[in-house]
Amino acid sequence: MFSFIHCADLHLDSPLRGLSKKEDAPVDEIRLATRRALENLVDLAVKEGVDFVLIAGDVYDGDWQDYSTGLFFNSCMARLRERGIPVYLIRGNHDAASNITRRLVLPDNVTEFPVDRPATVTIEDLRVAIHGQGYKEREVWTNLAAGYPDPVPGYFNIGLLHTSLEGAEGHERYAPARAEELVQKGYDYWALGHIHKRQVVRENPYIVFPGNIQGRHVRETGEKGCTLVKVDGSAVSVEHRPLDVLRWQVCSVDLTDAETIGDFAGRVEEALSALAAENPGYPLAVRVELFGRTPLYRTILQDRDRFFHEIVNAGQMMNADIWIEKVKFHTEPPEERGRAASGKDALSAFRRNIDGEPDEGLIREFLRDVKAVQAKLGAYIRREDATRVETEEDLEPLLQDAREYIFALLTKGGRP
Structure with missing residues (x-):
């Protein structure tokens, strides 16, 4: 029996967009979020006593601003080396060989797969064979998996690949491949990266996107982390483990028939409280979306700044770390136009014109x-x-x- 962690899309030192300029924003949590998530990954690997770690691309978010990014990654890998845990990684589109101009020698427990051809690395005592190829350029439009070697007989074969498979919203269709093609390779597990939302594409064999380890903006909502894989003979089990230190959420508030500011504040507080209860112990960056037909519609339209700060106030009044990233106003006026449209005054005539x-x-x-x-x-x-x-x-x-x-x-x- 053996176990390993499959992670991807660390995007180390990537900024968390949409929060850093807010007056009440958690500056340290934002600035260091991806680093803390990587530290959590190392802690998990040590705690679980895994046999190795796989990183399926995009360790970095692009070229380093300075060497501190590479130094931090190497320090985390060195912690794994102290525990005898090897790491196997490939480059993705964000940390393609052509993107990174600064370089540091990796610790000797880290194996990086080549970018110009597929390669196979074996772990003899576990009878494991890992096949992979990294990105030489940022844009890879060819099917890299098609060139991966045949499985090694008698070994547990793993494919390490940075791909969008057949495409996903918000992601370029890099290294395209069909799930059926991966199955036909005859591998026992496919460790994928590039798609930031966790997804188990297939179970026999497992084809898994673990998602990224830390959400960075409002399109990366919910719990983020890695996949813990345990292998016992021919039995394979996968389990998602959280690593993130700050979570992005979208909070929808129904204002239908809300008549007063008190009604508004009460509904917002109720919705935010439910969200905090679902994520105990986690700071939350929240986008609030208001909807519904409400008599407050015109008041909101005239003074959105006031209503935005009422929402911020509701978040601050709670016993939870909640920061409002943005408010989207989708409310509608109540069904009351008949009276205005039927009048004979100039205002009613104007109403009829704009509603026509x-x-x-x-x-x-x-x-x-x-x-x-x-x-x-x-x-x-x-x-x-x-x-x-x-x-x-x-x-x-x-x-x-x-x-x-x-x-x-x-x-x-x-x-x-």
Whole structure:
């Protein structure tokens, strides 16, 4: 019987986006999160007494800012060496050979697979054969797995591969391969990396993405960690183990029929409390999404800053470490337009006009203008939390907010 840890996508020293500029943000937790997660991995390996560790690419997030990144990784590997635990790793798209200009000699318990060809490393006393190949360039569009060698007879064969398989949302389709192709290789376990969400693709043989070890932004929500694998003869078991030190979550708050600020605050606090209870002991970076038809709609529209800080206040009032990353406003007005639309005054006439069918020609012209602005904004609009407009359907919620904002100004008789 033997055991090993399969991890991937450490992205060491990668920044946690969206929090670092907040006044109340946990600066140290943010800055050191990926390092603490790696330390947790080493602690787990030592505690479990695993026989080896596999890293399926992207140890680093790109070229080092300075040598401290490489020094820290090597210090963690040295801790494993002290316990007699070897490490086998491949390079991924972020730490491809062409990306990293600074270099440090790895501790002698770390084996890095070549980037120009597949190779096999055997662990004789365990009868284990590990097959792998790293990335020479950041973009690898060929099927690397197709060139992996045949399994070694009588050994437990592991494929170490950084791949998107057949593609995944938010990830480039690097080193593409089909799960059926991996099965046909005849290996006993496939240790994959690149996809940051944990996924057991197949169970016989196991084909596993462990996910990354630390969430870095709001698209990487929930528990993050590694996979602990135990092998007893022909029986293979896998178990997810958490390593993260700060978690990203999305909190949806239903404001349907909420009439007062007190109603609003109560529902927000209830939702945040439930989230904290699901993640005991973990600091949380939370994106709050408000939805539902509510009489507060226009009030929220006029003073979103106030409602944002009411949410921050609710988080601070709780006995938990919660930081609000952003608030997304998706509320809608209550069904009360009939009275305004049926009146004979100028305001009612205006309401009827803005609620009527839009001029399709103007909409198409406006869409072209919006796309032109997006093109000029470039990288700013490509952020993971940016709102993009590609179709007329994408415009509708923005136009709806604009209609209600104008109507709220007119009914209040002043600036918001």
